[in-house]
Amino acid sequence: MKELDINELERRFQEKIDKDIKIEPNDWMPDNYRQTLIRQISQHAHSEIVGMLPEGNWITRAPNLRRKAVLLAKVQDEAGHGLYLYSATETLGADREDTIDDLHSGKAKYSSIFNYPTLSWADMGAIGWLVDGAAIMNQVPLCRCSYGPYARAMVRVCKEESFHQRQGYEIMTTLANGTPEQKAMAQDALNRFWWPALMMFGPSDKDSKHTAQSMAWKIKRQTNDELRQQMVDITVPQAELIGLTVPDPDLKWNEERGHYDFGEINWDEFWNVVKGNGPCNKERVEARRKAKENGAWVREAANAYAAKQKMKKAS
Amino acid sequence: MSNKEWPLWEVFIRSKQGLNHKHVGSLRAADAEMAVSNARDVYTRRSEGVSIWVVESSHVHASHPTDADALFEPAHSKVYRHPTFYDVPEGIEHM
Numbered sequence: 001m002k003e004l005d006i007n008e009l010e011r012r013f014q015e016k017i018d019k020d021i022k023i024e025p026n027d028w029m030p031d032n033y034r035q036t037l038i039r040q041i042s043q044h045a046h047s048e049i050v051g052m053l054p055e056g057n058w059i060t061r062a063p064n065l066r067r068k069a070v071l072l073a074k075v076q077d078e079a080g081h082g083l084y085l086y087s088a089t090e091t092l093g094a095d096r097e098d099t100i101d102d103l104h105s106g107k108a109k110y111s112s113i114f115n116y117p118t119l120s121w122a123d124m125g126a127i128g129w130l131v132d133g134a135a136i137m138n139q140v141p142l143c144r145c146s147y148g149p150y151a152r153a154m155v156r157v158c159k160e161e162s163f164h165q166r167q168g169y170e171i172m173t174t175l176a177n178g179t180p181e182q183k184a185m186a187q188d189a190l191n192r193f194w195w196p197a198l199m200m201f202g203p204s205d206k207d208s209k210h211t212a213q214s215m216a217w218k219i220k221r222q223t224n225d226e227l228r229q230q231m232v233d234i235t236v237p238q239a240e241l242i243g244l245t246v247p248d249p250d251l252k253w254n255e256e257r258g259h260y261d262f263g264e265i266n267w268d269e270f271w272n273v274v275k276g277n278g279p280c281n282k283e284r285v286e287a288r289r290k291a292k293e294n295g296a297w298v299r300e301a302a303n304a305y306a307a308k309q310k311m312k313k314a315s
Numbered sequence: 316m317s318n319k320e321w322p323l324w325e326v327f328i329r330s331k332q333g334l335n336h337k338h339v340g341s342l343r344a345a346d347a348e349m350a351v352s353n354a355r356d357v358y359t360r361r362s363e364g365v366s367i368w369v370v371e372s373s374h375v376h377a378s379h380p381t382d383a384d385a386l387f388e389p390a391h392s393k394v395y396r397h398p399t400f401y402d403v404p405e406g407i408e409h410m
Contacts, residue, residue: 027380080357087341097320302345303319309346
């Protein structure tokens with residue numbers, strides 16, 4: 001086969017994307033496409049893994065056995081989602097250990113939402129309802145992402161995640177229908193998680209440097225602001241239904257647009273947390289680093305055991 | 316050597332008796348036994364399977380995407396391999 005020049009390869013690649021033909025691991029792809037995916041998928045994987053920490057905080061203090069079993073199952077799912085995603089980054093030639101080390105050194109980011117503390121049991125409700133809700137909204141369009149392994153991982157994740165949101169809303173509903181103190185707990189959790197949940201969709205479209213290229217490559221199917229608007233429109237009636245108030249004085253239904261108008265996000269807070277200065281950034285990364293260091297002997301022992309079994313079989 | 320990364324394994328799941336095993340993804344494990352046990356945790360938490368195969372990824376040999384035309388193009392022109400290619404008289408049954 002004659003060598004194709006890079007422009008021709010890129011033209012054919014974009015043609016496939018435009019025809020909605022999926023890109024698979026061994027297919028030719030522009031280096032930037034590969035790097036963008038490695039960055040996005042590994043950050044997504046880190047978010048799943050770091051996301052286990054704020055909820056893990058409440059497993060031993062769940063109010064009853066049903067809630068505890070559910071929370072355990074949810075946190076286990078997040079671990080599974082992290083693993084699907086790390087596997088997807090490996091299909092792009094990224095080394096798994098390197099990507100994890102990038103998280104620990106602070107080079108790689110993860111979703112800023114997990115840098116907020118979980119102060120009460122109601123936060124388990126707010127996280128399931130709002131944080132998983134926002135994650136689903138982000139992930140549903142990713143099921144149609146142009147990169148096959150990422151799209152397939154997202155299909156599994158979305159299937160599993162729908163229970164996460166419902167269990168969170170159930171916790172909020174129960175608290176909202178409980179004693180005045182319980183209702184106040186639910187309202188307080190909503191107050192603290194509402195804005196960080198809206199920040200999960202990333203910077204505003206006018207400040208998002210990756211959006212245009214990612215849309216052209218069909219890695220991304222909807223812009224940050226479109227998804228954020230969807231989140232507000234869907235969530236406000238859910239809050240009203242259980243008698244909770246969304247903490248936004250500017251929130252108002254706009255008949256003409258057919259959408260809610262809502263207040264300006266505190267972008268200073270957003271960038272500050274992204275840069276590592278949120279309430280729990282240091283604690284989260286430290287917990288991950290410790291987990292890797294403290295688990296080193298287990299990984300070594302497993303390797304030694306595997307080598308020994310292999311030798312036994314051979315002899 | 317003891318610090319080396321665990322090898323990568325491809326996971327195949329039979330979703331129910333009577334169906335073939337299907338590729339579902341990959342994972343890392345020190346040996347085959349651990350790969351099966353991890354596959355159970357990662358890929359069958361919601362009764363997705365009744366049987367698991369794991370194969371070390373380095374043992375999988377694949378066709379190359381750039382050979383796709385040479386390998387698969389010839390089949391496109393051989394429509395006579397399909398029953399719809401043939402003209403049969405109106406009203407014929409059981410064929």
